[in-house]
Structure formats: structure tokens, C-alpha cells
Amino acid sequence: MIRLYISEPTPAFTEGLTIVLNPDQSRYLAAVMRLSVDDTVSIFNGRDGEWTARLSEVGKKSVKLELTEQTKPQSTGQGPILAVALIKRSALEYIIEKATELGVGTIQLLTTRRTNAGHTNVERLVSIAKESAEQTERLDVPEILAPVKLDRFLEANAFDRLIFGDENSTHETDGETLPLLEALKAPPVERTVILIGPEGGFDDEERRTLRNRPDCVPVNLGPRILRADTAAISALTLYQAAVGDWR
Incomplete structure (x- = not known):
């Protein structure tokens, strides 16, 4: 499954939250990977673990995701x-x-x-x-x-x-x-x-x-x-x- 890092500020990830991807990520999913509505990706932001997200809207310049389920909790370890x-x-x-x-x-x-x-x-x-x-x-x-x-x-x-x-x-x-x-x-x-x-x-x-x-x-x-x-x-x-x- 495609994984994306969400670097832009968003509310804490919760089920049902909608996220608008940045133009580069939107273009990647829509034009390069040719995903469509109801396809799923994994996303993470470094704070709230990893989530499965459904593509709820797919446009030429904008893609919206709806978070559906947390698949991994955020790890607490810190590397060197x-x-x-x-x-x-x-x-x-x-x-x-x-x-x-x-x-x-x-x-x-x-x-x-x-x-x-x-x-x-x-x-x-x-x-x-x-x-x-x-x-x-x-x-x-x-x-x-x-x-x-x-x-x-x-x-x-x-x-x-x-x-x-x-x-x-x-x-x-x-x-x-x-x-x-x-x-x-x-x-x-x-x-x-x-x-x-x-x-x-x-x-x-x-x-x-x-x-x-x-x-x-x-x-x-x-x-x-x-x-x-x-x-x-x-x-x-x-x-x-x-x-x-x-x-």
C-alpha cells in the first residue's frame, strides 16, 4: 500500500478526519498512481501513528482523504x-x-x-x-x-x-x-x-x-x-x- 508522510499541520488523527493533500501528493496519487475514489493509502505524521485513509475526493489538483482506521500506534523510542x-x-x-x-x-x-x-x-x-x-x-x-x-x-x-x-x-x-x-x-x-x-x-x-x-x-x-x-x-x-x- 502507498504510504504518505503528512507534514502539513492538521488536527490529531482520528477516525473520520478529512485531510486535503498538498499539490505534489495530490498529483502523485491522481496522475502518477491513477488512484480513484474509495482507493486506500496509509498515512503518518510522526505523532499519531499510522492510519489507513480512503480517497474521498479526487480532482486534477486536489485529493481529499478520510481517515478510517489506525493500523499502528506511534512508537515512543528515540534514535541516536x-x-x-x-x-x-x-x-x-x-x-x-x-x-x-x-x-x-x-x-x-x-x-x-x-x-x-x-x-x-x-x-x-x-x-x-x-x-x-x-x-x-x-x-x-x-x-x-x-x-x-x-x-x-x-x-x-x-x-x-x-x-x-x-x-x-x-x-x-x-x-x-x-x-x-x-x-x-x-x-x-x-x-x-x-x-x-x-x-x-x-x-x-x-x-x-x-x-x-x-x-x-x-x-x-x-x-x-x-x-x-x-x-x-x-x-x-x-x-x-x-x-x-x-x-
Whole structure:
């Protein structure tokens, strides 16, 4: 069944509620999928669970839905925060898609001293996250926050656990860096951030700042240097398997 995310403000979903779809969604159902009156779709809004809805009116530019039944209650779990440095567009879009599939709660975009990416179209990234949530039966869409400097992000926030992949760490100069799976054996906490740097990693000053934070857990992701998109997906996969909703 077709699933749609309803992002526009509506009253709380209840049986019998009528919703007017936005022009893009109306066009998709009427012109692309060629649905007609009494056909059904699934809808969700990130707050009220998933509902079956009947097409009550189908016009060229507008489609109305009538909610008929809640099929899933809203889940209460909250995934980790992924803080990721800007990288080239295709790789960043891949991260957004896969992080949504893997249950991330929030995605914070960052700029660092080694960031070498141009303008980022946050609106397009939000669209990718919505499509991924629709396809993977998520009941919400992760929030995607506009890019901020790493320093500002760290100054403005305190976390229960800030996990960062320190690919440039050496035992002689930095002390022990745990494998991520070992770090995740610690008791679960509410607010976990997984921090992924740009291609080339964090510079020495950024690494010192991170390592001096009481909430920081430097980790390694194995003996090979991973691309930023590979590192992000690997870290989220291990997180979900160890302490997330895959258990």
C-alpha cells in the first residue's frame, strides 16, 4: 500500500478526519498512481501513528482523504543523533537516506576545519528523508538541522554520550581508543550522539577539543580508513545492533 508522510499541520488523527493533500501528493496519487475514489493509502505524521485513509475526493489538483482506521500506534523510542560533517552531495544524500532507514532521530549537519563542501540544499535532504521514511515504514521522519560550525555545536550542547570516530588516533599520543562495539557495552543512555568527520578526519585542535569533553568517547571503526558515508552507516548499524531497536 502507498504510504504518505503528512507534514502539513492538521488536527490529531482520528477516525473520520478529512485531510486535503498538498499539490505534489495530490498529483502523485491522481496522475502518477491513477488512484480513484474509495482507493486506500496509509498515512503518518510522526505523532499519531499510522492510519489507513480512503480517497474521498479526487480532482486534477486536489485529493481529499478520510481517515478510517489506525493500523499502528506511534512508537515512543528515540534514535541516536547523527552529527555529520558536510561532504560531497551524493555521499551526503546517501547518508541521509540510509540513516533514516537505520532509525536515526536527528541529523545535525556540521562544518569543520577540513570541510570542503559547497552550499547544501537542506530542503532536498529533508525530502530524501521523507521518501526514505515512507518506503521503510517508519512512523516519523528524522529532523535535519541546518549546518553549524563544530565549535558552536559543541559549545551549545551537552550530551550523555558523544561518540566520535577518531581515525587519526595513535595509542602513543592519545591513549586508548575503544572499538565502537566495546564502547557500546557501557550502560545505555538517553542522549547519544554519533559524530562523523569530513574526508580526512578532524584536525588536531578539533580532536583535542573533543577528547577533553567529559561526555566524549573516542572510538575506532577497525583497521581500515573508512569513507565518511561508510563510517556513518557502519556506526549506526553497530549502535542499533548493540543498544538500539534491533535487539
